[in-house]
Amino acid sequence: MFERLPSLVFLIIAGALAYFISSTPERLNGDEAQLTVIIDGQKISGLIEPNGIFSYRGLQFAEAPTGLMRFKPAHSYIYTNAYKATEFPAACPQNQGNPDWYRGVVKSFQKDPKLISGLDNISEDCLYLNIWTKNHSGKRPVMVWIHGGANVNGWSYEPNYRGHNLASQDVVVVSVQYRMGPLGFLPTPFDQAGDDFSNNYGLSDLNSSLQWLQKHIQAFGGDPDNVTLFGESAGGGNIAALMLNPASKGLFHKAIIQSGALGPNATLNKTEAKAASQKFYNALEISSLEEARALKWPDFLNWSEKTGLSYYHHPTHDGKTLMAEPAYSSDIPLMIGSNANEMLMYLSQDPKVNEKLLTAYDEKIRALTAEKHSDPVMQLDYITTLENFTCPSLRMANALQSRSYVYNFSKTRKGSQKLLAYHGAEIPYVFDTHDTWLPTDDNDRKLTAAMVAYWVNFAKTGNPNDASLPNWPEYDSNKVYNANKAYIHELDSPIRKNTDNFQAICRLFKGM
Numbered sequence: 338m339f340e341r342l343p344s345l346v347f348l349i350i351a352g353a354l355a356y357f358i359s360s361t362p363e364r365l366n367g368d369e370a371q372l373t374v375i376i377d378g379q380k381i382s383g384l385i386e387p388n389g390i391f392s393y394r395g396l397q398f399a400e401a402p403t404g405l406m407r408f409k410p411a412h413s414y415i416y417t418n419a420y421k422a423t424e425f426p427a428a429c430p431q432n433q434g435n436p437d438w439y440r441g442v443v444k445s446f447q448k449d450p451k452l453i454s455g456l457d458n459i460s461e462d463c464l465y466l467n468i469w470t471k472n473h474s475g476k477r478p479v480m481v482w483i484h485g486g487a488n489v490n491g492w493s494y495e496p497n498y499r500g501h502n503l504a505s506q507d508v509v510v511v512s513v514q515y516r517m518g519p520l521g522f523l524p525t526p527f528d529q530a531g532d533d534f535s536n537n538y539g540l541s542d543l544n545s546s547l548q549w550l551q552k553h554i555q556a557f558g559g560d561p562d563n564v565t566l567f568g569e570s571a572g573g574g575n576i577a578a579l580m581l582n583p584a585s586k587g588l589f590h591k592a593i594i595q596s597g598a599l600g601p602n603a604t605l606n607k608t609e610a611k612a613a614s615q616k617f618y619n620a621l622e623i624s625s626l627e628e629a630r631a632l633k634w635p636d637f638l639n640w641s642e643k644t645g646l647s648y649y650h651h652p653t654h655d656g657k658t659l660m661a662e663p664a665y666s667s668d669i670p671l672m673i674g675s676n677a678n679e680m681l682m683y684l685s686q687d688p689k690v691n692e693k694l695l696t697a698y699d700e701k702i703r704a705l706t707a708e709k710h711s712d713p714v715m716q717l718d719y720i721t722t723l724e725n726f727t728c729p730s731l732r733m734a735n736a737l738q739s740r741s742y743v744y745n746f747s748k749t750r751k752g753s754q755k756l757l758a759y760h761g762a763e764i765p766y767v768f769d770t771h772d773t774w775l776p777t778d779d780n781d782r783k784l785t786a787a788m789v790a791y792w793v794n795f796a797k798t799g800n801p802n803d804a805s806l807p808n809w810p811e812y813d814s815n816k817v818y819n820a821n822k823a824y825i826h827e828l829d830s831p832i833r834k835n836t837d838n839f840q841a842i843c844r845l846f847k848g849m
Contacts, residue, residue, distance in 0.1 A: 374473060374556040377416040384423050386469070386501040393468040393557070394494070395426040398549035399542060401462035402516060407630045408525050410538065411464060411545035425467065427460035428492035429514055429521070430634040432642065435490045445682070445755040448774045456492075461520070461634055466513040466546050467493055468557050469500035476560035478796045479550065481589070482512040485570025485597065485761070488539060488650035489518045502769040506793045509559035511550060515542035515575075519617065519637045522650050526614045527626040536610050536651075537658045540578055547588035565591040565796040569764055571650070573597020573673075577733060578604070578652045580669055581660045591799055593672040593792060595767070596679060596760060598729035601847070603651065606661075610653040617641075670799035672792075673734055674744030674828075675726035678757035681718040691717050702845050705838065720842075726760075728843035731823075734812050742801055743812040745835045746828040748784055751776040763828070767792055780830040787832060807832045 372382045372391065383393035399411040406412060433455055440450035471477070482498055484491040493512035500510025515521060521539030551561045566576045566589045573594035579585040580592060605613065621640055623629050654661045685691055695703065695717050702720060710716040727745070734741040746763040749756075753776075756762070765771040766788045771781065791801040791809065801809050810824040825835035 376553055379416040380419045382421050388501055390501045390504045391470050393422040395424055395465045396422050397465050399464040399545045403461045410541035425494045426465035427458045427463050429463035429517055431490045432638055446752050452774055463514050464542055466511055469504035469510040470557045471504055473558045475558050477507055477509050477558055479509045479554055479559040479564045480796045481566050483568030483572035483575055485572040488522055488571040497764050497768055497770045508793055508796055509557055513546040515539040519641055524610055524614045525629050526618055536653045544584055564589040567593035569595040570597045574599050578659055582658055591670045596675045596726050598733040600729040605651045605653045607655050670739050671737055671741040672795050673730045675730050676758045676762055677747035678718055679726045679760045680721040682756050682759055705842050723842055724846050727839055728846055731843055741812045742809055744826045744828050748829045784830055
């Protein structure tokens with residue numbers, strides 16, 4: 338059961354994605370010259386945020402993946418008319434997983450779940466990005482956010498992903514969308530002339546967005562030679578996948594992966610992907626590419642939910658668009674980490690179920706983790722968080738030859754007893770976008786200032802440190818399994834060195 342747990346986890350986690358409430362109102366600026374950039378010879382106009390940051394919403398970077406473009410790699414979009422980038426685009430096809438998930442989080446904080454609205458604006462015409470910039474001159478570091486949501490849910494402009502505060506730190510912030518679910522990560526088993534078998538359409542969308550930025554980001558004051566990808570959960574996993582994609586080389590220069598390292602079972606090989614694809618389309622009784630392209634997108638999603646088929650969110654290491662590990666780009670500095678209680682909110686309320694799950698683990702793992710947690714639920718949370726998040730992060734840091742920095746986020750808010758440092762809890766600290774219903778005190782604000790600085794410093798130089806911050810030493814991959822020697826930065830109040838014996842436990846998991 339636990340050998341495939343990463344698949345289950347990333348499907349259930351429709352994102353610990355900070356979400357819907359909030360938003361700071363925007364206002365139009367009367368000076369059109371300040372708001373206009375030229376793309377493909379056309380005038381593109383945007384908005385100004387109340388804090389003075391320029392905002393461009395819904396910039397199309399690829400042709401709509403509809404009709405004959407469904408199940409094709411992304412094709413670049415060329416502007417032929419003036420365009421007002423003042424409205425966020427439709428989200429890519431998905432269900433209501435994120436609203437439902439976040440209502441559960443709100444309820445855990447004893448707030449009204451009705452604060453979370455549903456997602457209404459959904460379309461296959463969804464390959465757009467958003468940009469926040471301090472001004473249009475100069476060449477500032479670019480930070481590109483890739484949202485999470487198990488590669489089945491999420492979108493680029495959820496309130497905690499809006500970059501107006503982060504962009505005030507003299508970086509250009511971008512958030513992008515990509516195809517998900519059976520339309521983004523499930524291949525078709527039908528022949529396509531000139532298109533080798535692959536299911537990595539969502540990854541091709543991300544590559545297309547990065548190619549667009551290489552061509553155009555300087556018009557927004559960004560430096561195309563200093564691009565950092567950062568993302569959470571499946572977004573982080575997709576960054577790891579892009580580090581294994583030869584076509585991505587040169588499109589970005591640094592990576593920050595938050596709770597999303599690719600674990601041993603997080604990708605499929607071509608044989609597995611073909612078998613999964615055939616099973617899915619047989620169940621749909623679809624036997625041709627034409628039929629697959631004619632099916633309405635809600636029918637794809639409804640069928641996948643009814644059948645419980647969960648394989649389609651995996652990237653495929655096909656030897657072309659995604660290489661097998663350990664072929665990570667060795668010249669990409671990495672910041673990577675996870676949260677202390679990623680799995681707590683997903684555990685059963687039935688002690689017998691948890692006890693059964695706990696006893697399925699190796700006796701050595703149970704003995705080592707019992708030293709930290711005597712309560713069975715907390716021990717199971719600790720083990721499953723290590724297995725699915727912490728250990729894959731350490732494994733990736735160990736595999737890289739480039740400079741890396743590793744963190745463990747353990748900050749808990751007031752009233753978070755049911756969740757503690759849950760999956761996605763770090764995101765409002767990174768963007769400085771705390772929801773109004775999240776209890777936020779002075780310690781939260783101090784940690785926010787430090788984390789924003791760490792993230793921005795890393796984007797600027799590949800090193801998170803500056804003289805105003807607690808020192809964050811580089812992770813030494815040669816000491817990965819030597820207890821308490823490979824440095825892990827504990828992001829909490831106060832910030833300190835992590836002293837858990839993660840490495841000794843991680844080496845006991847299969848594939849780690």
